[in-house]
Amino acid sequence: MKHFIIKFIGVSLFMATLGSCVKDTDLDQFNQTLLEPVVDLNLVFWEVEAPLFNNTSGNLPLGTVRDTTEVRFLDDPDTQDSVVRADFLFDFENTSDAEYDVVIDFVSLSGSVTYSLQTTISAGTVSAPEQQVVLQEIVAPEVSNITQAGLMAISAIVQGLPPNQGSLKMKSKARFYLEISGQ
Amino acid sequence: MSYFIRILIVQIILVVPLMAQNKQLIYGLDEVPQNLMLNPGGIPEGRFFIGIPVLSGLHLNAGSSGFSLYDIAASDGRLPSQRISSLISDLSDKDFITLTQQLELISVGWRKDEKTFYTAGLYQEFDFITYFPKDWATLAWYGNADYLDYPFKFNHISARADLLSVFHFGINKKIDRKWNVGGRLKIYNGILSGSSLNNSGSFTTRLADGDSQNIYAQDLNNANVSAQTSGLSRFEGNFTSSDITSSVLFGGDLGLGIDLGATYQYDDAWRFSASILDLGAIVHASDVKTYQASGDYVLEGIELEFPDLSQGQNAPPYYAIFENEVEAAVPIDTLYSAYTQWRPVKFNASAAYGFGPTAPGSVACNCFGKGDPYKLESEVGVQFYAIKRPKAVQTALTFFYVRRLLRNLTLKSTWTMDALSYTNLGLAVVGELGPINVYLAADHLLRYPNLAKARGASVQFGINVKLERR
Numbered sequence: 001m002k003h004f005i006i007k008f009i010g011v012s013l014f015m016a017t018l019g020s021c022v023k024d025t026d027l028d029q030f031n032q033t034l035l036e037p038v039v040d041l042n043l044v045f046w047e048v049e050a051p052l053f054n055n056t057s058g059n060l061p062l063g064t065v066r067d068t069t070e071v072r073f074l075d076d077p078d079t080q081d082s083v084v085r086a087d088f089l090f091d092f093e094n095t096s097d098a099e100y101d102v103v104i105d106f107v108s109l110s111g112s113v114t115y116s117l118q119t120t121i122s123a124g125t126v127s128a129p130e131q132q133v134v135l136q137e138i139v140a141p142e143v144s145n146i147t148q149a150g151l152m153a154i155s156a157i158v159q160g161l162p163p164n165q166g167s168l169k170m171k172s173k174a175r176f177y178l179e180i181s182g183q
Numbered sequence: 184m185s186y187f188i189r190i191l192i193v194q195i196i197l198v199v200p201l202m203a204q205n206k207q208l209i210y211g212l213d214e215v216p217q218n219l220m221l222n223p224g225g226i227p228e229g230r231f232f233i234g235i236p237v238l239s240g241l242h243l244n245a246g247s248s249g250f251s252l253y254d255i256a257a258s259d260g261r262l263p264s265q266r267i268s269s270l271i272s273d274l275s276d277k278d279f280i281t282l283t284q285q286l287e288l289i290s291v292g293w294r295k296d297e298k299t300f301y302t303a304g305l306y307q308e309f310d311f312i313t314y315f316p317k318d319w320a321t322l323a324w325y326g327n328a329d330y331l332d333y334p335f336k337f338n339h340i341s342a343r344a345d346l347l348s349v350f351h352f353g354i355n356k357k358i359d360r361k362w363n364v365g366g367r368l369k370i371y372n373g374i375l376s377g378s379s380l381n382n383s384g385s386f387t388t389r390l391a392d393g394d395s396q397n398i399y400a401q402d403l404n405n406a407n408v409s410a411q412t413s414g415l416s417r418f419e420g421n422f423t424s425s426d427i428t429s430s431v432l433f434g435g436d437l438g439l440g441i442d443l444g445a446t447y448q449y450d451d452a453w454r455f456s457a458s459i460l461d462l463g464a465i466v467h468a469s470d471v472k473t474y475q476a477s478g479d480y481v482l483e484g485i486e487l488e489f490p491d492l493s494q495g496q497n498a499p500p501y502y503a504i505f506e507n508e509v510e511a512a513v514p515i516d517t518l519y520s521a522y523t524q525w526r527p528v529k530f531n532a533s534a535a536y537g538f539g540p541t542a543p544g545s546v547a548c549n550c551f552g553k554g555d556p557y558k559l560e561s562e563v564g565v566q567f568y569a570i571k572r573p574k575a576v577q578t579a580l581t582f583f584y585v586r587r588l589l590r591n592l593t594l595k596s597t598w599t600m601d602a603l604s605y606t607n608l609g610l611a612v613v614g615e616l617g618p619i620n621v622y623l624a625a626d627h628l629l630r631y632p633n634l635a636k637a638r639g640a641s642v643q644f645g646i647n648v649k650l651e652r653r
Contacts, residue, residue: 021632021634023633024258024633024635025256027256030263036264037322037324038327038328038329041401042398042484043485045396045485046489052489055491059493059494065489067490068498069501070502070503071485089398091398171396171397171398172397173397
């Protein structure tokens with residue numbers, strides 16, 4: 001009897017150790033897994049005082065300002081692969097008595113405009129600023145135009161005579177919807 | 184980008200906890216010579232043993248405190264993303280995954296006289312632990328859009344891996360009929376080490392409140408994040424088997440440690456023991472790199488200045504200026520100075536009560552109470568185990584039953600409760616065929632029909648040549 005118990009336990013332990021198995025699992029399913037984070041980032045911000053629109057010393061016409069910055073994370077290959085939607089929020093505050101056309105261009109490093117957004121900002125006053133929010137939702141396939149860009153160029157053009165006081169301000173953020181494949 | 188998802192999954196899988204170095208099945212089991220490695224003040228049997236090189240002691244252990252492989256990879260029709268979401272929600276930054284492997288290369292013990300027993304040897308060890316980086320897994324999985332005002336904390340990043348070999352020499356001394364004490368000197372040879380510990384600070388996205396000129400204040404607050412490595416370059420390029428040999432022998436970073444232990448035999452039935460292991464440290468001095476980033480920064484975005492440019496002039500390099508600002512505020516330094524790491528110290532204690540007739544092969548009676556306490560056929564008892572880990576001391580409580588069935592066959596069964604499981608059953612079998620001593624031990628046996636559902640698994644195996652006392 002004792003020998004039987006010993007053999008039984010020994011064989012059971014041996015089998016349990018060597019014969020154990022991993023069942024009912026499928027690691028390949030992770031190839032189909034998608035990470036879908038939604039990432040909010042500050043973008044650009046600026047404030048242009050009224051006198052700058054009256055400046056004629058540069059190469060721009062009176063009443064026009066323009067500036068450009070690199071946004072290298074946009075055309076990063078990882079971003080290009082994973083961004084499926086991009087929401088841009090531009091928050092304007094106008095304390096001048098002039099109306100502006102604002103053009104926001106997304107530009108590739110080779111210089112071509114891949115996506116353009118235009119809006120008109122109504123006039124305000126120092127005591128009663130004009131607040132305006134522009135929300136642009138860009139989904140696939142159009143969003144690829146955004147991720148081709150490595151530059152953002154922003155122009156503000158006064159409609160009519162340049163103002164003498166006040167300023168035009170802009171804040172902005174981007175919300176990127178990503179899909180990152182497990183494959 | 185699949186890199187990120189793999190990192191996340193690996194982190195999740197690896198953060199499964201186990202009391203990775205608990206060897207509850209071997210502790211206190213006098214029949215196994217390797218018992219002395221767990222308590223240098225144990226009761227040595229025989230006059231001599233030598234482990235079969237590479238086969239005398241193999242220990243593998245893997246585990247996770249918060250989930251099993253089945254929890255994340257079950258083929259039950261649920262979407263893996265649902266399971267990962269549940270896990271991220273359920274796990275905490277205290278959940279962890281451990282992986283431990285030990286391999287005895289040389290193991291020998293010999294009796295000097297009736298009261299003194301020496302042990303010596305060399306073993307190789309790999310020990311890894313990572314805590315679940317809950318905040319960063321959340322950020323990677325969900326993003327920050329729904330987590331405004333939530334500080335993603337850097338202290339959730341905590342991991343350590345060590346590959347080392349250990350030369351050791353121990354002395355076991357029988358003080359009197361009741362007391363056995365022992366100590367072991369260890370020389371650590373650190374082959375490879377990497378860790379990211381004691382990180383602090385946070386990253387928060389919140390609506391600007393006067394501290395940012397843009398919509399958000401994206402705040403890197405008191406960030407202090409570091410990663411230390413040593414020995415990495417040894418594994419770069421063509422790594423040959425001779426490199427492994429020279430790595431295992433001296434050539435790495437040296438350290439010193441001790442093990443201490445004692446056994447108190449109250450009477451023929453009751454026995455108490457305790458040991459403290461790996462009280463020591465390794466000084467990582469060669470091939471050392473410490474990557475460190477620290478600082479504060481509020482990320483506002485890029486501020487445009489609309490400068491008055493002439494024809495042909497370029498706009499200022501805002502993006503490069505922005506990058507430089509970030510790098511200046513949160514510099515990433517690479518340091519090459521030596522650093523010291525304490526070994527994860529372990530503590531064992533047990534109380535055992537023997538009963539029944541004398542064990543087969545033992546003297547029938549210790550009638551005058553003057554000789555060695557005699558061994559009884561059965562023992563029950565309780566063991567306590569603790570190990571110092573980066574974030575906390577991990578503990579385990581084990582109830583055991585030892586049965587000496589024949590002169591040359593001993594079984595030990597255990598029921599262990601720890602952070603991984605309250606139902607961890609284990610079994611060890613020790614057999615002796617002439618001078619050949621063989622042991623096999625495994626725990627989490629209830630999960631063996633499907634190891635995917637186990638939060639841990641541990642196997643120990645060894646063969647020794649053991650000579651009885653004359």
